[in-house]
Ligand SMILES: Nc1ncnc2c1ncn2[C@@H]1O[C@H](COP(=O)(O)OP(=O)(O)OP(=O)(O)O)[C@@H](O)[C@H]1O
């Protein structure tokens with residue numbers, strides 16, 4: 254098997270007494286979708302924060318293509334080919350679509366912004382991803398949640414990253430938009446990217462992931478091959494109930 | 509009719525119309541005061557108005573930039589007073605050449621802005637809090653620099669006084685400038701249009717482009733011609749307008765300007781996108797303080813004196829009011845450099861208009877306060893409209 258494009262070893266992160274991550278190992282390959290699931294507060298956003306350079310781990314090593322790296326900021330992570338779509342999308346509501354897409358990486362001509370080239374590329378990129386916006390010159394604050402998310406994903410694709418990390422991408426989407434999003438993730442995978450997706454929803458994750466990693470209270474509580482794992486197994490790992498796979502998991506409320 | 513009005517009203521509220529509402533407000537203010545006193549729109553009064561606007565306007569321009577990142581500096585009056593004191597003391601009492609004095613005064617303004625920027629980015633305290641401490645400190649320095657007399661007069665024939673009081677562009681110079689600006693604007697628009705068409709992007713129709721250019725040319729020609737029937741375009745005012753145009757260009761066409769607006773819209777999002785947020789904050793504080801110092805220098809020239817009253821609190825409020833009345837949002841990320849020009853013209857028009865109408869200082873404060881209140885209200889309503 255080829256070397257992982259992104260790997261984390263024994264990563265730990267605490268907020269005061271709260272251990273958000275504790276000895277977490279992750280390996281991500283090209284052409285692979287890794288889903289990270291877990292209950293609220295399990296540490297998913299913290300893990301994404303570490304991968305995207307938004308949070309510095311207290312301990313552990315990170316390597317990109319087997320070379321150790323320090324992801325000191327989202328900009329540094331980007332320069333290593335790791336792009337992120339944050340849970341809050343991190344878009345400036347007062348800037349328009351083009352301005353947001355190229356924020357921090359504007360195209361220039363001489364020393365001035367090259368609006369024409371940026372606008373042209375923006376249309377092409379949004380077209381490829383089938384993101385529909387009324388105009389690329391409307392402020393992002395005026396777009397729907399799904400459109401904003403499309404813009405955030407499009408931005409992460411600029412500059413040809415190797416890895417895309419998405420935190421709770423389906424949380425604010427409707428049913429049809431979720432389906433479109435899942436197709437989009439498949440397209441990213443077929444382009445050769447490594448994709449990390451966190452989610453609350455077992456169904457969504459099951460539909461698209463190759464591998465599923467369960468976080469529970471900051472620790473890895475099981476890794477599953479998505480093609481064989483059952484909902485019951487996953488649910489058990491998420492909630493920490495023993496002996497997955499039998500009816501006990503469903504017990505309790507059932508008549 | 510009603511539908512059209514409410515549509516327009518919605519566009520005003522959501523801030524979609526840019527500076528147009530302020531232009532309307534200025535026209536309204538002018539019409540009202542002209543109806544009360546026909547001397548108001550005389551070329552003599554308008555020349556005075558433009559010359560009086562320069563110093564406050566430059567300070568308001570700094571406010572506009574700082575408001576773009578969502579911060580306020582309450583010590584801009586004190587900084588302008590300190591810059592005035594430094595200019596006067598070093599050039600009159602110490603015998604420095606006036607050019608050097610002015611550069612040193614601007615340098616001190618820049619240094620104050622650097623310190624503010626550091627304080628803000630290291631400690632995360634909002635600007636309007638720690639600049640209050642700065643206000644006390646800088647005012648103390650200003651009084652110390654001025655010395656026991658508390659007031660220093662600049663000789664009438666020094667370059668600074670001449671430039672800010674009596675220097676006007678010669679007709680040939682102003683018309684050459686008008687021609688250059690108009691030609692430059694038309695050329696830039698045409699180039700942009702052809703580049704867009706070449707890559708199949710929608711572009712402005714030639715008719716719309718011609719109309720836009722015609723409006724600009726009409727404004728320039730009309731203004732210069734009318735002021736020209738009196739003393740003409742003052743150098744101080746011309747410098748102010750040029751600064752506004754330069755800042756507008758920087759805000760809209762450079763990466764720095766884009767970063768400034770992004771940080772004002774959502775600083776955390778900007779940081780995640782890779783914008784050097786700290787540097788952007790520091791640069792905005794530096795621009796604001798340096799502009800305040802320049803405003804103080806221009807005010808010294810205009811009054812031919814620096815004293816303890818230079819840059820008092822009213823100046824701060826006037827400059828902030830001008831920026832907001834001109835349409836720059838108090839909430840960050842939205843506005844235009846041109847709002848400094850339009851806003852200061854509104855504020856100065858109200859000041860002189862009230863006096864010409866027989867009102868007094870108290871009346872002037874009340875009317876300005878009312879206009880400011882309406883501007884704040886519009887700003888808040890616009891923000892809510894955008895949030896939907
Ligand atoms: N900035 C912070 N300061 C203090 N504690 C934090 C901070 N961020 C996260 N935590 C804590 O770390 C733990 C993991 O949080 P994290 O946000 O990573 O969970 P999550 O799995 O993303 O949850 P959710 O599903 O609610 O998004 C939680 O106990 C949380 O309270």
Ligand SMILES: [Mg+2]
Nearest residue numbers: 297298340421
């Ligand atoms: Mg989370």
